[in-house]
Amino acid sequence: MVLLDGKKLSEEIQAELAQKVSHLKSEGKKIPHLAAVLVGNDGASETYVASKVKACERIGFGSTLIRKESSVTHAELMTVVQQLNSDENITGILVQLPLPKHIDEEKVTYAISPSKDVDGFHPVNVGRMVKGLPCHLPATPYGILMLLEKYQVQTEGKHCVVIGRSDIVGKPMSILMSRNAYPGNCTVTTCHSKTKNLKEICLSADIIVAALGRPEFVTGDMVKEGSVVIDVGITRVPDATKKSGFKLKGDVHFESVAPKCSFITPVPGGVGPMTIAALLMNTMNASALDY
Ligand code: NAD
Numbered sequence: 001m002v003l004l005d006g007k008k009l010s011e012e013i014q015a016e017l018a019q020k021v022s023h024l025k026s027e028g029k030k031i032p033h034l035a036a037v038l039v040g041n042d043g044a045s046e047t048y049v050a051s052k053v054k055a056c057e058r059i060g061f062g063s064t065l066i067r068k069e070s071s072v073t074h075a076e077l078m079t080v081v082q083q084l085n086s087d088e089n090i091t092g093i094l095v096q097l098p099l100p101k102h103i104d105e106e107k108v109t110y111a112i113s114p115s116k117d118v119d120g121f122h123p124v125n126v127g128r129m130v131k132g133l134p135c136h137l138p139a140t141p142y143g144i145l146m147l148l149e150k151y152q153v154q155t156e157g158k159h160c161v162v163i164g165r166s167d168i169v170g171k172p173m174s175i176l177m178s179r180n181a182y183p184g185n186c187t188v189t190t191c192h193s194k195t196k197n198l199k200e201i202c203l204s205a206d207i208i209v210a211a212l213g214r215p216e217f218v219t220g221d222m223v224k225e226g227s228v229v230i231d232v233g234i235t236r237v238p239d240a241t242k243k244s245g246f247k248l249k250g251d252v253h254f255e256s257v258a259p260k261c262s263f264i265t266p267v268p269g270g271v272g273p274m275t276i277a278a279l280l281m282n283t284m285n286a287s288a289l290d291y
Contacts, residue, residue, distance in 0.1 A: 001258055004147050004230070004265045010273035013146070014059050017280055021060035032283045033062030034092040034118065035084045039077070039103070040070035044236065045096045052094070055276050061283060062089065070100045077108055085113040092118035092283035115289040118282035121168065124291065130175055134289060136282045141173045143274025144209065144230055146281075148183040153207075153228055153263055160186035161202055163218070163251070164211035169232055173209050198222075215249035220256030228263045232271050 024031055034056050038049045049065065056063035066080060077099075084093045093116045099105045109117075114124035120138035128135035137145070148155060160177045164170030170190065177186040186207065191198055193212075202208055202222040210218045211232035223229060233251030250267030258264050265271055 001261050002151065002263045004151055004153075004263050004270060006143070006147055006265060006271055006274040007269040009147060009150050010143075010277040013277040014055065014280065017061075017284055018059040020284065025060070030089075030091075030287065031060065031062055032091045032286065033064070033089050034094065034279075034283045035064045035066060035087075035090045037066045037068070037077070037080060037084075037093070037095045039068045039072055039096070039099055042098075045098075049096050052276060052279060055280060056283070059280065061280070064090070072100075072103070074103050074107070077103060078111055081108060081111045085111075085116065090116065091286040092116055092279075094119050094279070115291055116286060118279055118286060119168075120172075120282065126167075126172070128291075129172060132179060132181070136286070136289070137176070137278070138168055138172045139278040139282065140169050140211075140232060140271060140275045141176050142278035142281070143276075144173065144232075144271060145176060145183050146278065147230075147265070147271070147274050148228075151263060153183065155183045155207065156185040158186050158206035158228075159189065159204055160207040160209065161189045161191060161205035162209045162211065163191045163198070163202075164209075164213075164232070165190055165192045166211065169211040170209075173211065177207070177209075210251035212251055214251055216251070216253040218252045218257060220253065220260060223257050223260050225260050226262045227260060229257055229261050229265070230271065231265050231267050234267060234272060 036049050053063045053065050084090050093112050095108055109121050114122045117125055118136055120136040125135045162170050162174045174188045174190040177184055178188040199222045203224050207228040209230045213233055215235045231250035231252040235249050236246040237249045239247040248268050
Protein backbone atom coordinates (compact mmCIF):
# COMPACT_ATOMS: atom_id res chain seq x y z
CA MET A 1 0.00 0.00 0.00
CA VAL A 2 1.35 3.41 -0.98
CA LEU A 3 0.30 6.52 0.91
CA LEU A 4 -0.56 9.38 -1.46
CA ASP A 5 1.29 12.09 0.41
CA GLY A 6 -0.57 15.32 -0.35
CA LYS A 7 1.38 17.28 2.24
CA LYS A 8 4.71 16.49 0.60
CA LEU A 9 3.48 17.13 -2.95
CA SER A 10 1.81 20.37 -1.90
CA GLU A 11 5.12 21.54 -0.40
CA GLU A 12 6.95 20.65 -3.63
CA ILE A 13 4.41 22.55 -5.74
CA GLN A 14 4.64 25.56 -3.43
CA ALA A 15 8.44 25.54 -3.67
CA GLU A 16 8.20 25.54 -7.50
CA LEU A 17 5.68 28.37 -7.41
CA ALA A 18 7.93 30.36 -5.07
CA GLN A 19 10.75 30.04 -7.61
CA LYS A 20 8.48 31.22 -10.42
CA VAL A 21 7.42 34.22 -8.33
CA SER A 22 11.01 35.27 -7.65
CA HIS A 23 11.65 34.94 -11.38
CA LEU A 24 8.68 37.19 -12.14
CA LYS A 25 9.92 39.67 -9.54
CA SER A 26 13.42 39.76 -10.98
CA GLU A 27 11.95 40.49 -14.41
CA GLY A 28 9.77 43.26 -12.96
CA LYS A 29 6.58 41.43 -13.98
CA LYS A 30 3.21 41.37 -12.24
CA ILE A 31 3.01 39.11 -9.16
CA PRO A 32 -0.10 36.94 -8.59
CA HIS A 33 -2.31 38.41 -5.89
CA LEU A 34 -5.14 36.55 -4.15
CA ALA A 35 -7.98 38.42 -2.45
CA ALA A 36 -9.95 36.33 0.07
CA VAL A 37 -13.30 37.52 1.38
CA LEU A 38 -14.35 36.15 4.77
CA VAL A 39 -17.77 36.86 6.23
CA GLY A 40 -18.53 36.23 9.93
CA ASN A 41 -16.58 34.25 12.52
CA ASP A 42 -17.06 30.60 11.68
CA GLY A 43 -14.09 28.69 13.16
CA ALA A 44 -13.54 26.29 10.24
CA SER A 45 -13.84 29.07 7.63
CA GLU A 46 -11.35 31.22 9.59
CA THR A 47 -8.87 28.33 9.61
CA TYR A 48 -9.27 27.61 5.88
CA VAL A 49 -8.89 31.25 4.85
CA ALA A 50 -5.92 31.77 7.17
CA SER A 51 -4.10 28.78 5.67
CA LYS A 52 -4.75 30.05 2.11
CA VAL A 53 -3.51 33.56 2.92
CA LYS A 54 -0.48 32.16 4.75
CA ALA A 55 0.39 29.94 1.78
CA CYS A 56 0.27 32.98 -0.53
CA GLU A 57 2.60 34.92 1.75
CA ARG A 58 4.99 31.98 2.01
CA ILE A 59 5.50 31.69 -1.74
CA GLY A 60 5.63 35.41 -2.43
CA PHE A 61 2.15 36.01 -3.87
CA GLY A 62 0.38 39.16 -2.84
CA SER A 63 -2.63 38.52 -0.60
CA THR A 64 -5.46 40.61 0.76
CA LEU A 65 -7.92 39.42 3.39
CA ILE A 66 -11.20 41.29 3.43
CA ARG A 67 -13.27 40.61 6.53
CA LYS A 68 -16.93 41.48 6.85
CA GLU A 69 -19.30 41.10 9.78
CA SER A 70 -22.01 38.43 9.37
CA SER A 71 -24.49 41.34 9.26
CA VAL A 72 -23.03 42.54 5.92
CA THR A 73 -25.74 43.17 3.33
CA HIS A 74 -25.96 41.41 0.00
CA ALA A 75 -25.42 44.73 -1.79
CA GLU A 76 -22.29 45.52 0.25
CA LEU A 77 -20.79 42.14 -0.55
CA MET A 78 -21.57 42.51 -4.25
CA THR A 79 -19.77 45.87 -4.19
CA VAL A 80 -16.70 44.25 -2.60
CA VAL A 81 -16.61 41.64 -5.39
CA GLN A 82 -17.07 44.25 -8.11
CA GLN A 83 -14.23 46.37 -6.70
CA LEU A 84 -11.94 43.34 -6.67
CA ASN A 85 -12.98 42.47 -10.24
CA SER A 86 -11.89 45.87 -11.48
CA ASP A 87 -8.70 46.05 -9.40
CA GLU A 88 -5.87 45.25 -11.83
CA ASN A 89 -3.51 44.21 -9.03
CA ILE A 90 -5.84 41.41 -7.92
CA THR A 91 -5.44 38.28 -10.06
CA GLY A 92 -7.50 35.83 -7.99
CA ILE A 93 -10.62 36.19 -5.85
CA LEU A 94 -12.23 33.74 -3.48
CA VAL A 95 -15.27 34.19 -1.29
CA GLN A 96 -15.13 31.68 1.55
CA LEU A 97 -18.32 29.61 1.78
CA PRO A 98 -20.72 29.15 3.44
CA LEU A 99 -22.13 32.69 3.56
CA PRO A 100 -24.82 33.78 6.05
CA LYS A 101 -28.36 32.73 5.09
CA HIS A 102 -29.52 36.24 4.14
CA ILE A 103 -26.86 36.44 1.40
CA ASP A 104 -27.54 34.93 -2.03
CA GLU A 105 -24.44 32.74 -2.25
CA GLU A 106 -24.89 31.97 -5.95
CA LYS A 107 -25.26 35.61 -6.93
CA VAL A 108 -22.11 36.57 -5.02
CA THR A 109 -19.90 33.79 -6.36
CA TYR A 110 -21.25 34.23 -9.90
CA ALA A 111 -20.41 37.93 -9.72
CA ILE A 112 -16.69 37.07 -9.56
CA SER A 113 -15.01 37.65 -12.90
CA PRO A 114 -14.54 34.09 -14.34
CA SER A 115 -10.84 34.60 -15.06
CA LYS A 116 -10.28 35.63 -11.41
CA ASP A 117 -12.49 32.83 -10.04
CA VAL A 118 -9.63 30.70 -8.69
CA ASP A 119 -12.04 28.37 -6.86
CA GLY A 120 -13.42 27.38 -10.28
CA PHE A 121 -17.06 27.65 -9.13
CA HIS A 122 -18.31 30.11 -11.78
CA PRO A 123 -20.59 28.56 -14.47
CA VAL A 124 -18.18 29.83 -17.15
CA ASN A 125 -15.35 27.81 -15.58
CA VAL A 126 -17.62 24.80 -15.02
CA GLY A 127 -18.74 24.92 -18.66
CA ARG A 128 -15.19 25.27 -19.92
CA MET A 129 -14.12 22.33 -17.72
CA VAL A 130 -16.88 20.17 -19.24
CA LYS A 131 -15.76 21.20 -22.74
CA GLY A 132 -12.09 20.54 -21.89
CA LEU A 133 -11.12 24.18 -22.51
CA PRO A 134 -8.46 26.09 -20.52
CA CYS A 135 -10.07 27.22 -17.25
CA HIS A 136 -9.77 27.31 -13.47
CA LEU A 137 -10.54 23.75 -12.35
CA PRO A 138 -12.26 23.50 -8.96
CA ALA A 139 -9.44 23.35 -6.45
CA THR A 140 -10.16 20.06 -4.66
CA PRO A 141 -10.66 17.91 -7.80
CA TYR A 142 -7.68 19.64 -9.44
CA GLY A 143 -5.55 18.81 -6.38
CA ILE A 144 -6.63 15.16 -6.57
CA LEU A 145 -5.70 15.00 -10.27
CA MET A 146 -2.21 16.34 -9.48
CA LEU A 147 -1.82 13.72 -6.74
CA LEU A 148 -2.87 10.85 -9.05
CA GLU A 149 -0.48 12.14 -11.72
CA LYS A 150 2.46 12.50 -9.33
CA TYR A 151 2.13 8.88 -8.18
CA GLN A 152 1.42 7.71 -11.76
CA VAL A 153 -1.79 6.01 -10.66
CA GLN A 154 -3.29 4.19 -13.65
CA THR A 155 -6.78 5.47 -14.44
CA GLU A 156 -7.49 4.51 -18.06
CA GLY A 157 -10.33 1.99 -18.37
CA LYS A 158 -10.73 1.80 -14.59
CA HIS A 159 -14.06 1.92 -12.81
CA CYS A 160 -14.09 5.07 -10.65
CA VAL A 161 -16.83 5.42 -8.07
CA VAL A 162 -17.35 8.96 -6.78
CA ILE A 163 -19.43 9.16 -3.60
CA GLY A 164 -21.01 12.60 -3.44
CA ARG A 165 -22.35 14.94 -6.13
CA SER A 166 -21.67 18.41 -4.72
CA ASP A 167 -20.86 21.22 -7.14
CA ILE A 168 -17.42 21.69 -5.60
CA VAL A 169 -16.18 18.11 -5.31
CA GLY A 170 -18.31 15.15 -6.40
CA LYS A 171 -19.80 16.49 -9.64
CA PRO A 172 -16.59 17.97 -11.10
CA MET A 173 -14.58 14.94 -9.96
CA SER A 174 -16.94 12.64 -11.88
CA ILE A 175 -16.62 14.81 -15.00
CA LEU A 176 -12.82 15.00 -14.78
CA MET A 177 -12.30 11.27 -14.22
CA SER A 178 -14.33 10.47 -17.35
CA ARG A 179 -12.57 13.00 -19.64
CA ASN A 180 -10.38 11.83 -22.48
CA ALA A 181 -7.05 12.67 -20.81
CA TYR A 182 -4.77 11.51 -18.04
CA PRO A 183 -5.73 11.31 -15.21
CA GLY A 184 -9.14 10.32 -16.52
CA ASN A 185 -10.53 7.93 -19.13
CA CYS A 186 -12.34 6.10 -16.34
CA THR A 187 -15.79 4.59 -16.44
CA VAL A 188 -17.42 6.68 -13.72
CA THR A 189 -20.30 5.92 -11.39
CA THR A 190 -21.55 8.89 -9.37
CA CYS A 191 -23.19 7.91 -6.08
CA HIS A 192 -25.23 10.09 -3.74
CA SER A 193 -27.65 9.97 -0.84
CA LYS A 194 -30.34 8.26 -2.96
CA THR A 195 -28.03 5.58 -4.39
CA LYS A 196 -29.09 1.99 -3.70
CA ASN A 197 -26.58 -0.86 -3.23
CA LEU A 198 -23.69 1.50 -2.53
CA LYS A 199 -21.63 -1.31 -1.00
CA GLU A 200 -21.95 -3.50 -4.14
CA ILE A 201 -21.06 -0.55 -6.36
CA CYS A 202 -18.00 0.26 -4.26
CA LEU A 203 -16.90 -3.39 -4.34
CA SER A 204 -16.74 -3.15 -8.14
CA ALA A 205 -14.62 0.03 -8.03
CA ASP A 206 -10.95 0.25 -8.96
CA ILE A 207 -10.86 3.84 -7.69
CA ILE A 208 -13.10 5.30 -4.97
CA VAL A 209 -13.35 9.03 -4.31
CA ALA A 210 -15.21 9.51 -1.02
CA ALA A 211 -16.66 13.02 -0.72
CA LEU A 212 -19.80 12.80 1.35
CA GLY A 213 -18.82 14.34 4.68
CA ARG A 214 -19.64 11.34 6.89
CA PRO A 215 -16.75 10.29 9.10
CA GLU A 216 -15.39 6.78 8.46
CA PHE A 217 -18.34 5.89 6.21
CA VAL A 218 -16.31 3.75 3.78
CA THR A 219 -15.21 0.60 5.58
CA GLY A 220 -12.93 -2.29 4.64
CA ASP A 221 -15.83 -4.58 3.64
CA MET A 222 -16.85 -2.06 0.92
CA VAL A 223 -13.48 -2.04 -0.85
CA LYS A 224 -11.91 -4.65 -3.13
CA GLU A 225 -8.26 -5.68 -2.96
CA GLY A 226 -5.90 -3.35 -4.84
CA SER A 227 -8.25 -0.35 -4.91
CA VAL A 228 -7.17 3.26 -5.02
CA VAL A 229 -9.00 5.25 -2.34
CA ILE A 230 -9.15 9.04 -2.23
CA ASP A 231 -10.58 10.42 1.00
CA VAL A 232 -11.88 13.96 0.57
CA GLY A 233 -13.87 14.15 3.80
CA ILE A 234 -12.88 16.40 6.64
CA THR A 235 -15.24 16.42 9.58
CA ARG A 236 -14.44 17.90 12.97
CA VAL A 237 -15.18 15.26 15.59
CA PRO A 238 -15.11 16.28 19.29
CA ASP A 239 -11.96 15.08 21.07
CA ALA A 240 -11.31 16.19 24.65
CA THR A 241 -7.65 15.09 24.44
CA LYS A 242 -6.90 17.75 21.78
CA LYS A 243 -6.17 21.37 22.61
CA SER A 244 -8.58 22.46 19.87
CA GLY A 245 -11.27 20.20 21.32
CA PHE A 246 -11.68 18.28 18.03
CA LYS A 247 -9.87 16.00 15.62
CA LEU A 248 -10.29 15.70 11.85
CA LYS A 249 -11.88 12.55 10.45
CA GLY A 250 -12.04 11.51 6.83
CA ASP A 251 -14.90 9.72 5.09
CA VAL A 252 -12.84 6.52 5.03
CA HIS A 253 -12.22 4.14 7.93
CA PHE A 254 -8.48 4.13 7.33
CA GLU A 255 -7.55 1.17 9.56
CA SER A 256 -9.82 -1.32 7.78
CA VAL A 257 -9.52 0.13 4.25
CA ALA A 258 -5.77 0.88 3.93
CA PRO A 259 -4.56 -2.75 4.09
CA LYS A 260 -6.66 -3.56 0.97
CA CYS A 261 -5.49 -0.58 -1.08
CA SER A 262 -2.79 -0.11 -3.69
CA PHE A 263 -2.91 3.66 -2.97
CA ILE A 264 -4.75 5.67 -0.32
CA THR A 265 -4.77 9.29 0.90
CA PRO A 266 -4.43 9.96 4.64
CA VAL A 267 -6.53 12.49 6.57
CA PRO A 268 -5.02 14.87 7.40
CA GLY A 269 -2.16 15.22 4.92
CA GLY A 270 -3.84 13.96 1.75
CA VAL A 271 -6.43 15.92 -0.22
CA GLY A 272 -6.54 18.96 2.12
CA PRO A 273 -3.03 20.31 1.36
CA MET A 274 -3.54 19.54 -2.35
CA THR A 275 -6.60 21.80 -2.41
CA ILE A 276 -4.37 24.67 -1.29
CA ALA A 277 -1.71 23.79 -3.88
CA ALA A 278 -4.39 23.76 -6.61
CA LEU A 279 -5.75 27.12 -5.51
CA LEU A 280 -2.24 28.58 -5.71
CA MET A 281 -1.74 27.04 -9.18
CA ASN A 282 -4.99 28.62 -10.34
CA THR A 283 -3.90 31.98 -8.92
CA MET A 284 -0.53 31.65 -10.66
CA ASN A 285 -2.18 30.89 -13.99
CA ALA A 286 -5.01 33.41 -13.73
CA SER A 287 -3.35 36.19 -15.71
CA ALA A 288 -2.94 33.81 -18.67
CA LEU A 289 -6.72 33.34 -18.93
CA ASP A 290 -8.38 36.10 -20.93
CA TYR A 291 -12.09 35.40 -20.76
P1 NAD B 1 -21.85 18.23 0.45
O1 NAD B 1 -22.51 18.08 1.78
O2 NAD B 1 -22.12 19.42 -0.39
O3 NAD B 1 -22.20 16.94 -0.44
C1 NAD B 1 -22.23 15.67 0.11
C2 NAD B 1 -22.67 14.70 -0.95
O4 NAD B 1 -22.63 13.40 -0.39
C3 NAD B 1 -24.07 14.94 -1.47
O5 NAD B 1 -24.04 14.97 -2.88
C4 NAD B 1 -24.88 13.75 -0.98
O6 NAD B 1 -25.83 13.29 -1.94
C5 NAD B 1 -23.80 12.70 -0.74
N1 NAD B 1 -24.16 11.80 0.36
C6 NAD B 1 -24.53 12.15 1.61
N2 NAD B 1 -24.79 11.05 2.33
C7 NAD B 1 -24.59 9.99 1.52
C8 NAD B 1 -24.70 8.59 1.68
N3 NAD B 1 -25.10 8.05 2.83
N4 NAD B 1 -24.41 7.80 0.63
C9 NAD B 1 -24.00 8.32 -0.55
N5 NAD B 1 -23.88 9.65 -0.76
C10 NAD B 1 -24.17 10.46 0.26
O7 NAD B 1 -20.30 18.05 0.73
P2 NAD B 1 -18.97 18.54 -0.05
O8 NAD B 1 -18.90 20.02 0.00
O9 NAD B 1 -18.84 17.84 -1.36
O10 NAD B 1 -17.89 17.95 0.94
C11 NAD B 1 -17.79 16.56 1.22
C12 NAD B 1 -16.74 16.36 2.28
O11 NAD B 1 -15.48 16.78 1.77
C13 NAD B 1 -16.92 17.16 3.57
O12 NAD B 1 -16.43 16.42 4.65
C14 NAD B 1 -16.07 18.39 3.34
O13 NAD B 1 -15.65 18.97 4.56
C15 NAD B 1 -14.92 17.77 2.61
N6 NAD B 1 -14.17 18.70 1.76
C16 NAD B 1 -12.82 18.62 1.86
C17 NAD B 1 -12.04 19.42 1.08
C18 NAD B 1 -10.57 19.29 1.19
O14 NAD B 1 -9.84 20.16 0.77
N7 NAD B 1 -10.06 18.18 1.74
C19 NAD B 1 -12.61 20.33 0.17
C20 NAD B 1 -14.01 20.37 0.06
C21 NAD B 1 -14.77 19.53 0.87
